[in-house]
Amino acid sequence: MAENLLKSLNSAQTRCVFHVVPCSIIRVLICLVRTGVTHRPDSPLQILAGPGSGKTKVLTSRIAYMILHHGMDPSSICAVTFTNKAANEMRARLVKLVGKDSVNKVKLGTFHAICALFLRKYGTSVGLDGNFTICDSDESKRIVTKLLKPYSDFLASNDIQVNAATLCSLISRAKSKGETPEDVIPRKGSRHISSKATSSKSTNEDFQRVFAEIYRDYEKTLRKNNSLDFDDLLLFGVRLFSQHPRYAAWCQHILVDEFQDTNAVQYELMCCIAAASRCVTVVGDPDQSIYGWRSADITNLGKMRNDFANVAQIMLEQNYRSAGSILATSLAIISQDTSRIAKTLHTDHPLGPLPMLSSFPTEHDEAAFIAWEINRMIAQSGGMLGFGDFAVLLRFNAISRTIENALRKEGIPNRMLGGHQFFERAEIKDILAYLQLVDNPHFEPAFSRAINNPSRGIGDKSLGEILSRAQTLGISPLTLVERIHDSIIPDLKPSVKRKVQSFVNVIRSLRSSATDGMEPAQLIAKLLERIDYQEHLKKSQPDWDTRWENVQELISFASDATADASNVPVVDGDESSLQDTPLRRFLQASMLSSAGDQSNENDNEKVSIATCHAAKGLEWPVVFVPAVEHGTFPFYRSDDIHEERQAFQRLLYVACTRAQTSLYLTHTSNRKVAGVSKSRDLSEFISKICSKHPPLFSDMPHTHSIQDLRLVARILDRGSRMPDELEVKRRMTMLCVVCLKSLEDCN
């Protein structure tokens, strides 16, 4: 088999590109023969792959194989990832395999990015302007907040409590199921959306009517603003490809990563793109489906087997990541779900120390233990492990405060993964608002943010006047203030003409520079100078220097986005699409940037704190999972307790399988929830497997004997960093000295 593969790789079809493929890569491809890489590309394939089984490697190798062996045109291949980060990772690996020119032709990105790419070019076919703005969740919430206001009395009088965030997530849920506002209008005998907002059937109907109206008006507002929210990108994508199949005719094969977390609309999108070829490869792990709350549909795997003919299924059950005992424990957790597709995992790695299961009186003791244990392990590993090798994975963000405090106390550098996102920061949104307005004058959220930022003396009353006058005249608020400025229409009351002068001048100057092709980084620099933004931050923000650094970071991001422009796949061989300007590309990259996309150089010298959801796809040598308690794992929110229970089981499984060499599960007998101390029981997912033989857990910390260290070195491929005994002794002595000193300080 391997010989055949070598022969075929050397065939006439591939000889032209063969010179770019080193022997090591061919060896990798040969190793992957049985993993789905070489499965014929003209038929659908499902690769069910367990954690740590090298899914990215399989997908990238399969794409390379299609190009190198089957001579497929790279521009006829579509590869979909769950995050931008995964897309970048795949792109970098593919460049090594097939070269940059070919990779740039592959349509590679998230579903959102791929839809945005085609909608920019062909959006007019589905009623869009090419300069639509992508509305982020914060802006959606502002729109819904405004729409909710007129209903507040009615809702209060009917004892219905609902806020904008809940409505936004209900709208998103409806959209991801493909439901329009008309579909959610209550009808006789129809099933209502389940919401904690209401208690009785009649209030439920009232609530649903309000919801349908707000959903309808939200859609109208977005269209008026020439804007799409994240769900719209997918819905309009489906509309584009289904109504105009010629726009997807280029696709000979679509490959989808993390298939278990696709929702109904994403599935439909995949089918539309594959309409002509019917060739799809999906890679996924039903055991790692953790985005049900975002409408991910685990049943898509079964649906695909019905919708496509002759779907082959391959299981990847070798885990390359974790020590044997970590796998055994993780499998025991997930195997309690008897309804799952039976799948096992094995590894060539040794068993290693058993995962530790430990109980503490309170969350403070638990956090102190984690901090102590990190320092101890680093010392006892003689420095082979560093802070960046540790992760604390949480069910809720809220638990992080105690952990962060404990780490800080011990001087342990840490970072919150996927915490407050870079593009959600106020200073970044301020700058983006100006640029959005330059690109799309109809985008009202950007206008409302920029007009009085920095302050120009335009308060809420004046802003309200501007917005309502613009609405009456059927023009955008920006056009209105430009016309007032140019004395084409009379001033408002209170007078705004003088106040908007500098604003209009800034926008016009930026617009003219953007039209002349000025790069986004320079546009930002120009904007900062024109509005004297640094001075504004100094006057208004105590932490202005950090915020100013963030703004500088945005300039770096903008120049990187420009440099990466060659990564944007070409649609239809037309490289100079009129709809695609450098500014638009930069704005799109900012809006589609997702959790964990930005990372700093020294991040790998810090302990990572992350939610279990944000940890998806990542790995660390040592993982702590605190609060493994009933009320956390599982935490019931909806009526469907059975489904929720399984979802939490999978979440715990995902968390445990992030660990490479050491896993710690901790729990407390008392934990403060909303300021009240409550007694807690060990999670049933663990208590039911605690007494298994041979045991799955130890109650002792990992000793890091010399054998343990060898194992760590082997799994992490750090043989060259094996410490000598003297170094271990030196570090342990230092740790004891520091410990004694802090005990003395306490006394």
Ligand SMILES: Nc1ncnc2c1ncn2[C@@H]1O[C@H](COP(=O)(O)OP(=O)(O)OP(=O)(O)O)[C@@H](O)[C@H]1O
């Ligand atoms: N064929 C292989 N041989 C050796 N190591 C591998 C191989 N494939 C992957 N690895 C290594 O195994 C680890 C897990 O790989 P990867 O993160 O791609 O797995 P995954 O299937 O995406 O896992 P998960 O679904 O849990 O996120 C990585 O450290 C990777 O470098």
